[in-house]
Amino acid sequence: MKRRFLYNTIGLLFILVFIGVTLGFTAAERKKILLNNLQIVFDEPYRFINEAEIESLVSRKFKGLRGAQIDTINTRSIENKIEELAWVKNAEVFKTYVFNDSLSNKGRLRIRIEQEKPVMRVVDDNGGFYLNVNGKKMPISSHHTVSVPVFTGSISDIKLQQQLLPFVNFINADPFWKALFQQVQVEPNGELILIPRIGDHQIDFGKAENIELKLRNLKLVYTEGFKGDAWSKYRTVSLKNKNQVVCTLR
Numbered sequence: 001m002k003r004r005f006l007y008n009t010i011g012l013l014f015i016l017v018f019i020g021v022t023l024g025f026t027a028a029e030r031k032k033i034l035l036n037n038l039q040i041v042f043d044e045p046y047r048f049i050n051e052a053e054i055e056s057l058v059s060r061k062f063k064g065l066r067g068a069q070i071d072t073i074n075t076r077s078i079e080n081k082i083e084e085l086a087w088v089k090n091a092e093v094f095k096t097y098v099f100n101d102s103l104s105n106k107g108r109l110r111i112r113i114e115q116e117k118p119v120m121r122v123v124d125d126n127g128g129f130y131l132n133v134n135g136k137k138m139p140i141s142s143h144h145t146v147s148v149p150v151f152t153g154s155i156s157d158i159k160l161q162q163q164l165l166p167f168v169n170f171i172n173a174d175p176f177w178k179a180l181f182q183q184v185q186v187e188p189n190g191e192l193i194l195i196p197r198i199g200d201h202q203i204d205f206g207k208a209e210n211i212e213l214k215l216r217n218l219k220l221v222y223t224e225g226f227k228g229d230a231w232s233k234y235r236t237v238s239l240k241n242k243n244q245v246v247c248t249l250r
Contacts, residue, residue, distance in 0.1 A: 033097055035070050036106040043114045048087040048141040054111065057082065070095055070107030082111065086138045090114040120168040121150045122160070135165050148172075153186035163190065163208040170211050177215060191240070199226075199234075206240035214239040221245050 038058065040051040058065065061081050065073070075093040082091035094110045116138055118130035130138040130148070149168055164186070171177045183195040194203040205214060218239060225247075238246040 033070050033107040034067050035065060035073065035109060037066070037108055039096075039108055039110045041110065041112050043112070046115075046144045046146075048115050048138070048144050049085060049113075050143055054082060054085070054088075054113065057085065058111075070097070070109075073109070075109070078109070078111075082113070086136075087115050087141065088113060089116045089132075118146055118148050119172050120148050120164070121146075122155055123150055123152050124155065131160065131165060133169060135161050149181055149184055151184045151186060154188040154190075155186050159186065159190065167192070167208040167211060170215075174215075176219065201234045202236055204236055204238040204240055206238075210242065213243070217243070217245050221247070 038055055040054050058078060058081070062078065073095065075095065078093045079091045082088055082093075091114075092112045094112070096108045096110050097106075116130075116132050116136065118138060119133050120131050122128050122131070127140055129140060130146075132138065149171065151164060151168075155164070164184075168184075171181055180196050180198070181194055182197045185193040185195070187193065190207055192205040192208060194205050196203065203218065218237065221237060225245075233249055234247045235250045236248040238248070240246075
């Protein structure tokens with residue numbers, strides 16, 4: 001019994017010493033590891049911004065990054081700089097190590113990118129831009145386009161934030177309306193003209209107010225009023241008057 005206890009104790013001590021030596025060796029070797037390359041991965045299958053643009057940004061802002069000791073690299077500063085890009089919602093940078101022999105140990109930075117999700121697009125004389133749900137502007141991307149409501153016409157920043165963004169967020173929250181509307185014309189007086197995906201008519205919405213009530217009345221017209229080929233008989237559907245829907249024949 002005593003001999004077994006002694007053997008077990010010696011075995012445990014040997015294991016602890018082995019672990020300590022191994023960890024010490026690994027830590028020492030890790031300090032020698034230099035950054036070899038960047039690995040950039042995206043959460044989404046599409047790209048508003050591509051790998052080359054992110055790698056170029058990191059290389060410009062962090063001179064001498066490649067070949068630097070990987071343990072000395074400040075990953076948080078790299079994340080902050082990448083998140084300054086308009087299309088990047090969140091960036092996470094991880095250090096990874098590849099241990100082979102002492103001559104070929106390599107370090108890598110793995111950069112995970114979460115992109116912004118646009119909810120509307122504004123088209124103006126300068127080409128336009130996208131907005132996310134919180135009103136952040138993103139430039140038009142040459143890599144990818146997304147199907148969101150397109151706004152044209154007389155659009156100021158005040159209208160965007162106070163009227164149009166709440167309107168489009170309400171629309172996007174309902175699958176029925178999100179599927180129906182494709183374009184919104186903003187008049188100088190702030191009234192909205194909606195162009196639906198189906199039919200050959202327009203909707204005079206009026207100001208972006210009483211949104212829920214107006215759309216509830218409009219849904220009744222679509223589901224109960226327009227039967228058969230009625231879609232093609234009307235030129236406009238007006239929601240400008242409270243509690244009233246006025247349909248104008250062609």
